[in-house]
Amino acid sequence: MxxxxxxxxxxxxxxxxxxxxxxxxxxxxxxxxxxxxxxxxxxxxxxxxxxxYREIPDEKMLENGGQNSAIYGEMKKRYKAQLSEFKKEVESTGAKFIVVIITPEVGPGITNRTRYGHPFIKSTCTELGIEHYDLSPAIAAQNPDVITQAPKDGHWSKKGAIFLADQLEPIITKYSTHKTTTTYPDAQRTETFGDLAPGSDEILDGGKNLPYRVVANAQGLRMNEDVKFPKTKQHILFMGGSQIYSPFLDNDFIATTLLAKRHPEMVIMNSGMISGCTDDFLSLWKEKAKYSEPDVVIVQTNGTDITDLFFTNRNHLARSKQPYYPSAEEEKYFRNTYRK
Amino acid sequence: MLFNTKEFAIFFAITLAIYWLVKPWRNVQNLVLLAGSYYFYNNLHYTFPIYLACMIGVGYVSAILIDQQTQQTKRKAILIVGICLLGFGLTYLKYSTLILGNITGLEQWQASAIGIIVPLGISYYTFSSIGYITDVYRKRLPAQQNAITYATYVSFFPHLLCGPIASSVAVLPQFSKTNVPTWAQIEQSVAEILWGLFKKMVIAANVEKVVNYCYASHEDLNGSTLFLGVTLFNLYLYADFSAYSDIARGVARLLGIELTQNFKMPFFSRNPGEFWRRWHTSLRKWMLDYLYLPMGGNRGSKLQYVIVMLFIFSFSGLWHGANMTFVCWGLLNGIYFLPYILTDKLTRYKDVVAKGKLLPSGKEFLQLLLTFNLITLTRIFFRAPDMTVVKGLITKIFSASILAVPLKLVVTNVAICLPMLAVEWVQREKEYVLQISTKYPALRILGYIAVIFLIYWLHKRQNTSEYYYFKF
The missing domain is CATH 1.20.5 (Single alpha-helices involved in coiled-coils or other helix-helix interfaces)
Structure with missing residues (x-):
């Protein structure tokens, strides 16, 4: 038995x-x-x-005195709330949170979104105690034919990326000793920190006959090297839209790669996305970017990020793919503008 | 409306159905084709059909006048006037920037300065029209009296934008009688359309951006990557252009019209002469009939022969565009012919390489490789936007960096093209690539389904790029 x-x-x-x-x-x-x-x-x-709800108002929201409208007021309130949440989220990890205002607009033809948006962003950052840098005056002083892909496109040229790296370098070196207090065990860490297809290597041209090579590391960030753990170097995370992602340039020529070459003692991470606003950057941070254990987080923003918070823009373009229902003010604005 | 789009499929299905519904009435069938062709062309730009109508008018009237005239000198005079009128539109629209742009005071008369858009396909139907009135002059065929028939022939949508350049003697009479395709012909059409779609949607569409990248970023890439980039362009150009011709032939045959086979597996050529007998054959034939032979061809001395050949290739270069790069491309091709002309070996190799064998001999393989690479080198000129880029590419390719490790991405894309070449090699003795020799129809149908599945599975999503040769 x-x-x-x-x-x-x-x-x-x-x-x-x-x-x-x-x-x-x-x-x-x-x-x-x-x-x-x-x-x-x-x-x-x-x-x-x-x-x-098909239409996206963008610049239209600020036409004919729209900067004083109730809808723009609501967008500003929303933007401020998101920035505040973003700051809290980042700082809760012990990382330094910095905002940089970057817009490709040069010369007198600036849009209302820049004209009315930038002063608001700056005052909001001051009010929330966020360290911020407005790079737009320095950009405006440059020749667009040199620093951008003009006339085909307004994003950075090779020289423009060097100019941007020059502007960003003092910001990252200022905090070269700053360290986050948070680390994550490997089991908790997400596999990716950015939205690019991990390990992809492809040629894109944005439909503008300006072919460029996009290499994503294994963690979905626009960089050639994988980020290793446990950390041995300081991690700097750049978040933002196309000004950080830098379309029409190969990885080797974008500002974050140039900074990485200049500062081998740092790991410069680029989670830029081709179209996005603070709402997307915040959702990326919460979902995966924070697991990259950055010591410094630099978020790029500009005036378009405020109007981009309108619910139709979000439903069409947000990375989260979650429904954004209109507020009473948005519904009213939408009906009055597009359904008269 | 590109061949590889849903819009074209719907348009063609409707045209085909109406066309065969009115089968008893040839004139009505032509009217259906004419209306379809104008709808097809108008879709690109509303001004394009106007140019086309003018060309048709000039060609039609010139041919009738030549035919009515008995005096040779008058016939010749009408022919010259006709050619000048037909050629003027093409010359002005394509070359006014080159000609008038360099003359002080006349710059504002350039087509681009006036805001005129060069109609797609103008070169093809201009050449067809010139060929037609010359053939009438030579009494190779009578002038077409029926304006509808003639207009349908010139504007026939399958060959309108990118050829094959229709030979009037072979193609025009087909618009006067109804040829109902047999089942075998329908199967051939479907097979050609499928192979064309595979080449365009799977090969050309997938590698196109990498080709563009190599040429645009030549300053940042090493010699080996650039050499593979140019090789890739050579393969892309073939896949793209021959795809159009294959689909055009297939579509035309379903309408009972047989067009010239424009490509005969040109990469399996043992010398440049053979290559040009297999590449863009309708343009070659046009040049042969209306330029080379009237200029004396190879009947004079060797020197004359060489001069004629260099002229023909330079003309072909200029036909592609008013740019020094195209002239150099043409001249380089002409220069390749010189050793063969001088040793009387140009017209060798009329049969398919390694006939009846699976693999070529060592000598044949080296000949294929040499010819392919010679043609690849000409592609540097053909694709580069200017001579500065040409210089940049040549400097890098012929430098020590040709031995550097190439970009994996470019190597992968060259590898994407290899199955196309492998299938064509195996099928090189067949009339068309997907000709499957089996007595069991089910097996053939399975083969076609497999190709459809591959196209669906591997095609480049959201690709709406035009065919490369539209610009010529």
Missing amino acids: KKILLLTLPFATLLTLSCGNNIEQQQAATATEKALAESKKAFRAVEDLNND
Whole structure:
């Protein structure tokens, strides 16, 4: 009897383990199915909203005295709340939070979004105690034919990226000894910190016949090297839109790579996205960027980030793919502007 | 409206259905094709059909006048006037920037300064029209009396934008009778369309951006990457241009019209002469019939022969564009011919390479490789926007950096093209690439389904780029 029991024991153990595994697998499968169902539901909601509300106002919001309108006031309030949350989120990890205002607009033809947006961003940063730098006057003093891809496009040229790196370098060196207080165990860390396809190497041209090579590291960031853990160097994380992502330039020529070459003692991470606003940067931070354990976080913003918070812009362009329902003010503005 | 779009598929399905519904009435069939062609052309720009109508008018009237005239001198005079009128539009629209742009006081008369858009396909239907009135003059065919028939021939949408340049003797009479395609012809059409779609949507569309990148970033890339980039352009150009011709032939045959086979697997050529007998054959034939032979061809001394050949290639270069790069491209191709002309070996190799064998001999392989690389070198000139870029590319390619490690991305993209070459090599003795020799129709259908599946699976998403040869 004892022998029988002894012989049965390994089989019983295996059976129990396999049952356990099955239960775990079933639980995991149920969770995945649930998540999938939720994401499908959100996708359908976004689709429905986009069908009902197609137009995105952008610059139109600020036409004819729109800078004093209730809708712009609401967007500013929303922007301020997000910036405040962003600061708290970043600083809770012990990282330094810095805002840089970067816009490609040069000369007298600046848009209202820049004209009215930049003073607001600066005053908000001061009010919230955020260290900020406005690079737009320095950019405006440059020749657009030299620093941008003009006339084909307004993003940085090779020389423009050097100029941008020169502007950003004093900011990162100022905090070269700053350290975050937070580290994450490997099991908790997300596989990616940015939204690019991990390990991708492709040629894009933005439909402007300006081909460029985009290399993403294994963590979905626009950089050639993978970020290693545990950290041995200071981590600087750049977040922002296309001015940080830098379309129409190969990785080797973008400002963050140039900074990385100048400062081998730092790991300069670029999580820039081709189109995005503070809402997207904040969601990226919460979801995955914070796991890159940055010591300094530099967020690029400009006036378009305020109007980009309008619900139709979010439903069409937000990275989160979650539905943004209109507030009473947004609904009123939308009806008055597009459904007269 | 590109061949590889849903819009074209719908347009063609409707045209095809109406065309065969009115089968008993050839004139009505032509009217359907004419209306379809104008709709197709108007989709690109509303001014384009106006140019086309003018060209048709000049070609039609010139041919009738030549035909009515019995005196040779008058016939010749009308022919010259006709050619001048037809050629004027093309010359002005394509070359006014080069000619008038360099003459002080006349700059404002350039086509671009006036705001005229060069119509797509103008070179092709101008050449067709010139060929037609010359053929009437030579009494190779009578002038077409029916204006609808003639207009349908010139504006026939499958060949309107990118050829093949239709030979009037071979193609025009087909618009006067109804040829119902047989099942075998329908199958050939479908097979050609499928292979064309594969080349355009899977090969050309996937590698196009990498080619553009190599030329645009030549200053930052090493010699080996650039050499592979130029090689990739050579393969891309073939995939893109021959795809258009294959689809055009397939589409035309479903309408009962047989067009010239424009490409005969040109990369399996053993010398440049053979290559040019297999590449863009309709342009070659046009040059042969209306330039080379009237200029004396190879009937004079070797020197005359060389001069004629260099002229023909320079003309071909200029046909592609008013740019020094194209002239150099043409001249380089002409220069490749010189050793073969001088040793009377230009017209060798009329049969397919390694006939009946799986692989070529060592000598044949070296010949194929040499010819391919010679042609690849000409592509530096063909694709570069100016001579500065040409110089940059040549300097890098012929430097020590040709031995450096190339960009993996470019190597991968060259590898994407290899299956196309492999299939064409295996099928090189066939009439068309997807000609499957089996008595079991189910097997052939399975083969076609496999190609459809591959196109669906591998095609480049959201690619709406035009065919490269549209610009010529």
